[in-house]
Amino acid sequence: MSEKKIKNIFVAGPIDPAFIADSIAKHGSKTAIGGHSIFMGQVRRDEVxxxxxxxxxxxxxxxxxxxxxxxxxxxxxxxxxxxxxxxxHSLGTVKAGQICLFVFTSSAHRKPAIDACSELVERLKAELPIWGKELFDNDTHQWKENI
Structure with a gap:
């Protein structure tokens, strides 16, 4: 493993859309980039x-x-x-409709950005020790299955 600093990926509460927009806008000056891929995970109002x-x-x-x-x-x-x-990735409570995961990859060409983003999301879901407790409208809760 390289000696790069470990980056903190965690955000308290939902990820603000303005933060996402600003992150995207900052890449306008990076003219070696030709493709971006973005994944945003949003809390669904599932019925269980x-x-x-x-x-x-x-x-x-x-x-x-x-x-x-x-x-x-x-x-x-x-x-x-x-x-x-x-x-x-969010920590803490994120309401239905709010963003809880923001993944953004960039490369000279679209295919590596898209493939890397997809693999990254799958690995995060499968490998990181992050758990979600669904909070229901009747004041009950249950641990969410990570699918």
Whole structure:
């Protein structure tokens, strides 16, 4: 693993759309980039056993998640010719309709950006110790299955 600093991917609460827009806008000056791929995870208002999801409360084993994310970042940069990669994940309560995950990859061409973004999202969901508790409209809750 490289000696790069481990980056904190966690954001308290929902990810603000203005933050996302600003992140995208900052890449306008990076003229070696020809393609971006963006994934935004949004909390769904699922119906589960007749109850509606009002929000998801996210928690994580932060130290381990950040170490694992660092390794995933290194793996993705080694596999794909990316110019940059940004990952942000919410901790705490995120209401239905709000953004909880923002993944942004950039490269000289579209295909590496798209492929890297897709693989990155799949690996985050499968490998990071992050959990979500669904909070229902009747004041009950349950741990969400990560699919």
């Amino acid at each position: 056993d007749g109850k509606l999801v009002d929000a998801i409360a996210y928690t994580a084993y932060e130290e381990l998640a950040l170490e694992k994310m660092h390794q995933i970042r290194e793996d993705i940069f080694e596999k794909y010719p990316l110019n940059c990669m940004h990952v942000y």
